[in-house]
Amino acid sequence: MADRPCFPFPGLFVFCRTGKGRKTMEKNVFVSKEQLDEITKKWLTPFHLYDERGIRENARALREAFSWNPGYREYFAVKATPNPYILQILKEEGCGTDCSSATELMMSDAVGFSGHDIMFSSNDTPPEEFALAEQLGAIINLDDITHISCVEKMLGYIPKTVSCRFNPGGVFQISNDIMDNPGEAKYGMTRRQITEAYRILKEKGAEHFGIHAFLASNTVTNDYYPALARQLFELAAELKRETGAHIAFINLSGGIGIPYRPDQEPNDIRVIGEGVRKVYEEILVPAGMGDVAIYTELGRFMLGPYGCLVTKAIHEKHTYKEYIGVDACAVNLMRPAMYGAYHHITVSGKEHAPCDHKYDVTGSLCENNDKFAIDRMLPEIEMGDYLIIHDTGAHGFAMGYNYNGKLKSAELLLKEDGSVQQIRRAETPKDYFATLDGCPMMKKYL
Numbered sequence: 001m002a003d004r005p006c007f008p009f010p011g012l013f014v015f016c017r018t019g020k021g022r023k024t025m026e027k028n029v030f031v032s033k034e035q036l037d038e039i040t041k042k043w044l045t046p047f048h049l050y051d052e053r054g055i056r057e058n059a060r061a062l063r064e065a066f067s068w069n070p071g072y073r074e075y076f077a078v079k080a081t082p083n084p085y086i087l088q089i090l091k092e093e094g095c096g097t098d099c100s101s102a103t104e105l106m107m108s109d110a111v112g113f114s115g116h117d118i119m120f121s122s123n124d125t126p127p128e129e130f131a132l133a134e135q136l137g138a139i140i141n142l143d144d145i146t147h148i149s150c151v152e153k154m155l156g157y158i159p160k161t162v163s164c165r166f167n168p169g170g171v172f173q174i175s176n177d178i179m180d181n182p183g184e185a186k187y188g189m190t191r192r193q194i195t196e197a198y199r200i201l202k203e204k205g206a207e208h209f210g211i212h213a214f215l216a217s218n219t220v221t222n223d224y225y226p227a228l229a230r231q232l233f234e235l236a237a238e239l240k241r242e243t244g245a246h247i248a249f250i251n252l253s254g255g256i257g258i259p260y261r262p263d264q265e266p267n268d269i270r271v272i273g274e275g276v277r278k279v280y281e282e283i284l285v286p287a288g289m290g291d292v293a294i295y296t297e298l299g300r301f302m303l304g305p306y307g308c309l310v311t312k313a314i315h316e317k318h319t320y321k322e323y324i325g326v327d328a329c330a331v332n333l334m335r336p337a338m339y340g341a342y343h344h345i346t347v348s349g350k351e352h353a354p355c356d357h358k359y360d361v362t363g364s365l366c367e368n369n370d371k372f373a374i375d376r377m378l379p380e381i382e383m384g385d386y387l388i389i390h391d392t393g394a395h396g397f398a399m400g401y402n403y404n405g406k407l408k409s410a411e412l413l414l415k416e417d418g419s420v421q422q423i424r425r426a427e428t429p430k431d432y433f434a435t436l437d438g439c440p441m442m443k444k445y446l
């Protein structure tokens with residue numbers, strides 16, 4: 001990416017000099033080499049480390065940005081970081097949870113979320129999961145018009161409060177930038193279906209309605225939410241006119257992104273909150289809908305930057321390219337392998353060293369896409385160095401799997417007082433073999 005001589009957020013970045021005097025940008029890390037040396041005495045790499053202070057400060061900034069809306073609430077997308085200790089922190093900061101499966105509902109319940117603290121935004125939903133959501137008192141967000149009869153059959157009634165997911169089709173565009181392609185997405189109801197769904201639901205006893213839409217992912221711009229809000233607010237006013245339904249909330253869902261690359265300008269959540277407020281006052285207030293609550297279901301924005309994957313360099317290989325083999329692999333962080341996603345890497349303790357070595361940083365899977373970085377300029381890496389892979393707090397550990405018999409890592413929490421708490425232990429072979437528990441051949445390992 002382009003080198004820029006200066007950056008408007010000097011506190012967030014420091015420069016890393018390359019050998020030829022060029023500058024590349026370096027992202028700050030929330031854990032120092034000294035802290036890592038202490039942590040790795042107690043826990044083996046790899047592990048995900050989360051920053052409680054960052055999580056709390058960011059959650060407060062979000063709440064502040066939407067404080068103009070009395071009903072505002074963030075429902076944290078559990079799938080991003082499904083850990084009860086993380087959910088507990090967000091609960092203390094006033095968040096609810098957004099769940100899309102039975103186990104996410106169970107975890108929310110266990111942490112103490114109940115009733116309308118929980119949003120159930122699922123798709124292709126197994127009918128029993130509607131029953132569990134209803135049992136917990138969650139708000140059910142219907143992905144499709146056919147789910148109305150499915151819910152009715154399952155519960156015997158339609159809940160008083162219910163939400164519908166909207167998909168406008170086509171492409172989602174802001175000015176000349178096409179941001180995403182809702183017409184190709186499996187989610188949500190068409191414009192016609194949502195009116196019909198509201199009518200049917202109302203007839204069957206629903207009293208309070210919500211609208212939900214998720215039209216673009218990882219948007220690194222302050223314009224996404226306001227543009228989405230405009231579409232949904234106009235839709236809300238139309239739906240109210242057409243069906244007479246009481247619209248209680250509008251759920252802008254997830255999609256606010258984070259700057260994975262060091263030269264990307266981060267979103268300014270205050271600007272985003274203000275942008276949504278302007279549209280609210282322009283559209284909803286004149287429509288007599290100034291009591292509508294705004295909800296969000298952010299995952300990446302809430303946790304992404306406040307987690308990192310710490311891994312150790314264990315091999316160097318010089319063939320047609322220069323490889324650094326680390327003790328983490330795509331099982332611990334799938335995004336680079338799956339999407340070719342960029343994750344910045346800092347070599348702990350070498351934050352200010354020149355980035356004059358070009359490496360591929362690889363994991364050990366028998367898959368050539370198991371690379372955390374390709375042709376990345378980094379400081380010279382020595383065996384035993386700790387590599388900090390940035391922005392793994394959301395959709396990091398959570399996407400883990402067990403390919404090649406690899407085991408999932410521990411999750412650690414760096415608390416505000418500087419102490420470290422293990423919030424999930426690393427998997428053991430016994431965990432991996434646990435589902436073979438009836439197998440006599442495996443006895444030795446169970």
Ligand SMILES: *Cc1c(COP(=O)(O)O)cnc(C)c1O
Nearest residue numbers: 077121253254255297298299300
């Ligand atoms: C994934 C998801 C989110 C969170 O998305 P982020 O990109 O992490 O903000 C929110 N709502 C629903 C329904 C989702 O599927």
